[in-house]
Amino acid sequence: xxxxxxxxxxxxxxxxxxxxxxxxxxxxxxxxxxxxxxxxxxxxxxxxxxxxxxxxxxxxxxxxxxxxxxxxxxxxxxxxxxxxxxxxxxxxxxxxxxxxxxxxxxxxxxx
Amino acid sequence: xxxxxxxxxxxxxxxxxxxxxxxxxxxxxxxxxxxxxxxxxxxxxxxxxxxxxxxxxxxxxxxxxxxxxxxxxxxxxxxxxxxxxxxxxxxxxxxxxxxxxxxxxxxxxxxxxxx
Numbered sequence: 001x002x003x004x005x006x007x008x009x010x011x012x013x014x015x016x017x018x019x020x021x022x023x024x025x026x027x028x029x030x031x032x033x034x035x036x037x038x039x040x041x042x043x044x045x046x047x048x049x050x051x052x053x054x055x056x057x058x059x060x061x062x063x064x065x066x067x068x069x070x071x072x073x074x075x076x077x078x079x080x081x082x083x084x085x086x087x088x089x090x091x092x093x094x095x096x097x098x099x100x101x102x103x104x105x106x107x108x109x110x111x
Numbered sequence: 112x113x114x115x116x117x118x119x120x121x122x123x124x125x126x127x128x129x130x131x132x133x134x135x136x137x138x139x140x141x142x143x144x145x146x147x148x149x150x151x152x153x154x155x156x157x158x159x160x161x162x163x164x165x166x167x168x169x170x171x172x173x174x175x176x177x178x179x180x181x182x183x184x185x186x187x188x189x190x191x192x193x194x195x196x197x198x199x200x201x202x203x204x205x206x207x208x209x210x211x212x213x214x215x216x217x218x219x220x221x222x223x224x225x226x
Contacts, residue, residue, distance in 0.1 A: 031213060042115075042202050042217035043154070088153065092213045097167055098144065098156040099204075099215060 003027075004091055006102030013079055014110055021074040021105045023089035028069050030092050033099065037086040079109045113138065115205050115218035123224045124193050132188040132221045136205030143186040144215060145178060148200040160186060193225045 005024045013019055023032070031050045035043035047056050049065035049072060056063045060083075062075040076083055086106050090099040116135040124130050136143050145157040159167040160180035171178065175193075180186040190197055200222050204215035 033214065035217075040219075040222075042117075042204075042219045045214060045216060048214050090154075097142070097159045097213060098170070099146075099154075099213070100156070101146075101154040103153045 004089060004100055004102040006089055006105055008105060009103060010106050010108075012108040012110065015080055016078055017109075019076050019079060019107070021087055021089075021107075022071070023073070023091075023102050024071045025091060026070065027091075027093055029072075030069075032065060032069075032072050032089060032091045034063055034072070034074055035088040035090060037088060037104075043088055076107075079107075081109045081111050083107060084109050115140075115203055115216055117203050117218035117221050119221060120219060121222050121224070123226060125226050126194055127192050130190040130193050130197070130223055132190075132201050132203075132223070134186040134188070134203030134205075134218060136186070136203075137207075137216055139207055140205035140216075141208050142206045143180050144204045144206075145186075145188050146202045146204065148202060148220075150199070154202065157188075190223075193223075195225045198223055198225045 007022050031048055033048050034046045036046055037043040047063045049063055052067045052069045054065040060077045064073045086104050088104045089102045115137055118133050122130055141162055143160045146154040147157055148154045156170040158171050158178045162180055163182050175191045177189045200220045202217050202220045204217045206215045
């Protein structure tokens with residue numbers, strides 16, 4: 001069974017703090033996506049990483065793909081209340097077509 | 112360019128009734144995926160379809176659940192004789208034919224409540 005372990009599950013921080021969310025597996029991904037989901041809505045794609053060691057930036061969000069393509073991280077700098085939400089990593093294994101999701105990280109940024 | 116559309120957004124059914132969930136993929140997308148999100152759980156893959164073909168249904172329960180994506184019209188996820196355990200949010204996602212990295216774009220979901 002292919003599993004994605006995402007940590008932490010819950011994170012409550014003050015505005016202005018930095019944070020990192022981790023996504024790990026024992027299997028190699030062919031690609032990995034990060035999504036953000038608001039209550040009552042579907043996941044919204046933030047980024048796709050494909051190449052081992054790849055780093056992508058989206059404003060204050062930095063996404064990194066591990067060299068072995070088994071792990072990924074999302075780092076948010078100077079978090080703002082608008083960053084509050086559920087963050088999900090999802091991996092594709094060997095071009096099966098289906099996404100395997102981590103359990104999600106619920107982030108709360110307090111003003 | 113409209114995104115993935117799902118309807119209804121909310122569906123209430125009594126035990127034993129049938130539920131039909133519809134998904135219209137983004138324009139130009141020919142791949143459709145269905146996922147289920149149970150309360151306090153992550154999204155779980157159910158089925159992957161292309162036009163008129165089921166590619167992977169490894170996540171579908173063996174009984175009562177079926178899915179189709181006809182040549183014309185939306186994809187349909189059908190749940191027969193619903194039970195309380197079917198209560199969940201059901202999400203549809205689509206990707207274009209050339210999605211080598213399998214980027215999937217999600218709809219807003221249908222929240223099914225079984226009374």
